[in-house]
Amino acid sequence: MAYRETSKIRERKQATHSTIVSHALAMLNEVGFSGLQMAALANRCGLATGTLYRYFPSKEDLCTVLFAHATDIEIAQVEQHLSSTTDTASERIAAALSTFAKRALRAPITAWALIAEPVAPAVIAARLHYRERYAQLFANAIEQGVATGELPAQDSSLSSRALVGAIAEALIGPLAKTEQLDAHAAVQTSVAFCMQAISARPWPSAHLASSITHK
Amino acid sequence: MAYRETSKIRERKQATHSTIVSHALAMLNEVGFSGLQMAALANRCGLATGTLYRYFPSKEDLCTVLFAHATDIEIAQVEQHLSSTTDTASERIAAALSTFAKRALRAPITAWALIAEPVAPAVIAARLHYRERYAQLFANAIEQGVATGELPAQDSSLSSRALVGAIAEALIGPLAKTEQLDAHAAVQTSVAFCMQAISARPWPSAHLASSITHK
DNA sequence: CTAAAAAATGAATCATGATTCACTTCTTGT
DNA sequence: ACAAGAAGTGAATCATGATTCATTTTTTAG
Structure with a gap:
């Protein structure tokens, strides 16, 4: 056996989650909900599009x-x-x-x-x-x-x-x-x-x- | 030579124009601008999608x-x-x-x-x-x-x-x-x-x- | 009736943007 | 160093809906 979730990872995930939310809030104030594009958001967060979907189902x-x-x-x-x-x-x-x-x-x-x-x-x-x-x-x-x-x-x-x-x-x-x-x-x-x-x-x-x- | 626009046609075109506008106004009050779909509108008017584009460029x-x-x-x-x-x-x-x-x-x-x-x-x-x-x-x-x-x-x-x-x-x-x-x-x-x-x-x-x- | 010109058609094409997923990279415990 | 299990990736796929256009139908004048 090997991988086990450790606090280090848990924190990193939390940090990523916050990053996404705060960048998204910033975008929200620039372009509204409909203008908020997943690809653009991912890019702005320095993440891949797919990663967003590990944090939010849609x-x-x-x-x-x-x-x-x-x-x-x-x-x-x-x-x-x-x-x-x-x-x-x-x-x-x-x-x-x-x-x-x-x-x-x-x-x-x-x-x-x-x-x-x-x-x-x-x-x-x-x-x-x-x-x-x-x-x-x-x-x-x-x-x-x-x-x-x-x-x-x-x-x-x-x-x-x-x-x-x-x-x-x-x-x-x-x-x-x-x-x-x-x-x-x-x-x-x-x-x-x-x-x-x-x-x-x-x-x-x-x-x-x-x-x-x-x- | 043959076809020349006649008043009969002109009137029919005007009627079609009105039909489109009035059905569109009705739809506007049901679904707003963004919900107003060209295909649905055409269908409602009894016209083909393409016909709408003869009356409105977009x-x-x-x-x-x-x-x-x-x-x-x-x-x-x-x-x-x-x-x-x-x-x-x-x-x-x-x-x-x-x-x-x-x-x-x-x-x-x-x-x-x-x-x-x-x-x-x-x-x-x-x-x-x-x-x-x-x-x-x-x-x-x-x-x-x-x-x-x-x-x-x-x-x-x-x-x-x-x-x-x-x-x-x-x-x-x-x-x-x-x-x-x-x-x-x-x-x-x-x-x-x-x-x-x-x-x-x-x-x-x-x-x-x-x-x-x-x- | 016929040919010319326009109008109408609607299936095919495009554009946009969300969502997926096979694959790669990390992390961790032994 | 290794294997198991996640996490991350981003190109490919889907879905939606506007727009086009080759083809068909109408209309008109001779």
Whole structure:
């Protein structure tokens, strides 16, 4: 008998695994999921194409892992802001939105990949999970604010999705001209937009109903 | 000499052209741009694959035409609401947002295809054009409201993008559970969200600045 | 009816990119 | 040094789907 897995090997495999993941995350932010080609990734890692398949059974599995990595980091940060107990609900939400917005600006393609890029079914499942966690986080925070009377009553689940959508579209929608924006100002403005939306007293729905109806 | 293009033929060709476009629009709303396969489309039109190529030089060209068609219809409707002079700026904007929201709910995949689906470069160009027209429309309406004092001063271009993003994400983001929503209520709620965002007096940016800064 | 010209056809070809696998190189315990 | 068992390799294979083009069908004018 001869070969037996030793810790040296185990570590090397772990290192290779990390190498693959980190290079893949970098590529994800350059070309999105669909542009992430296995051959190119292997090349970038200094590995053969086939080697990737010793670590991940398919591109879809790799993408799912990437998705989980990218979102865990992001959600952990947002969660941290939202779970603080020192500030008011509004302040917590504003801080969390800023974090989200800044990350979106810093890594626009990743943000787009996580939020909107069409992906394989298995990855879609991961995305729904991600959206749900996100929606839950913000929805809870909004509900806390509503409970204390700090915010007006509202459909917290819809509001939380609208928050994410507003920021995502405002910041990453026009990928073409990201560089033209003053990033700090853009973050501040879009967070303010969101805070107004959830803080304001309900917009007269009588007007709304009539203006909807008469067409 | 013999064959000469006659009006009979010209009309038939026009009819075929329309057939292709309308079936393609239908498919677009089922599977998006990337799922739109030339062979399947031809089959659906009762034509041979090759015939499509007598009418459109490539799938990319076809998609560009589809994009223009879909957006022209949508933008015309929104424009109509925004250009009315009888209502207040807020009412005009609310009506236009409702129209946008309803269309998004009725044709969610098309909405997603127009707004966010990754597409070929030529189609991206069409999309930027579309976004710009949209942003212009809403931005103008917001500025009118600001000019009359009806709305507070704001970055109209950012606001208009955030409006579209908020509604899009709130309504089409969770494609999976669209059917669970009460459509009418969802439209009304997300429009209200938007109206609050642009109508409210600026959210205290002092709070914002501090909560951003201390992390 | 016939020939010329165009339109339609759809099987074959191309292009792209994921996945496989026979083979080579390493590692390890004796 | 050796044999067993992995790990790594990358060219070949597959799958998908757009595009082409030689052939067939239509249309038209004389």
